[in-house]
Amino acid sequence: MPLINFRNILSCSSEDRIHCAENLLKPEQYKKWLSAKGSDERITCILEFEKSSLISSVDIGNDGSSFIELFVSRSSSSKMDDWTLLLPATLLMTPNESRSNTNRNHVKLLKSSDLNKTCLDEKWDRLKIVCEQKFDRLNLFGLCFIKLYSPATLSDETNQSESLNKSSIIMKNDDDDDDETGKEQSKIGSFFAKKQAEKQMKPTESTASNQIRALSNVADQLL
Numbered sequence: 001m002p003l004i005n006f007r008n009i010l011s012c013s014s015e016d017r018i019h020c021a022e023n024l025l026k027p028e029q030y031k032k033w034l035s036a037k038g039s040d041e042r043i044t045c046i047l048e049f050e051k052s053s054l055i056s057s058v059d060i061g062n063d064g065s066s067f068i069e070l071f072v073s074r075s076s077s078s079k080m081d082d083w084t085l086l087l088p089a090t091l092l093m094t095p096n097e098s099r100s101n102t103n104r105n106h107v108k109l110l111k112s113s114d115l116n117k118t119c120l121d122e123k124w125d126r127l128k129i130v131c132e133q134k135f136d137r138l139n140l141f142g143l144c145f146i147k148l149y150s151p152a153t154l155s156d157e158t159n160q161s162e163s164l165n166k167s168s169i170i171m172k173n174d175d176d177d178d179d180e181t182g183k184e185q186s187k188i189g190s191f192f193a194k195k196q197a198e199k200q201m202k203p204t205e206s207t208a209s210n211q212i213r214a215l216s217n218v219a220d221q222l223l
Helices: 021-025 095-100 154-222
Strands: 006-012 042-053 057-063 067-073 084-091 107-110 124-132 142-149
Touching (some): 057 067, 084 107, 084 124, 124 142
Antiparallel strands (some): 006 042, 057 142
16 A cells, blocks of 8 residues: 655644654654653644545554544645544553553554544545653653555556566566576486496497407317
């Protein structure tokens, strides 16, 4: 499924100086977005997509948040806060895990069945992330990464099929080369086997000739 690319950060309520919200723009680098020290128990970040896209699944890499909510909207909307719930409040860490600061990097892979069905048939170009940590006020919290995916299109499937066909052709050519190599090796082996047999035959023929001459000499002596 195609990855939805983020263009920029529109707003962020809290961010660490090093682990800033811009780290979410490149989820493949797995850089953190963490709250600033002494921030509220609830932080938000709004990201803009490179283009309007359908959403079919979401991967979330947690970093100390106990809950997460996701909302989507369109830049073309006339309302400022016209947000639609994509993912209801979802547990990422239990209260005990939060208090002991354990299992803070849990990863959730959310399918379309985990998301709000009313959002799946429409295109969106903005994402609002809400992270919450009310059980631990000592450690910073946020996300390690977030990835959104669009459903695979016919062109994506065609490209994948073409790639598989190319791989099959390459593998077939390799197999043909192996067959030709095997035939050549078989010919070479037969040639050497024939030569070896000829070498073994020559001493035998020479010995037979010597025996005939010896018998002829004996016969001459007897006569």
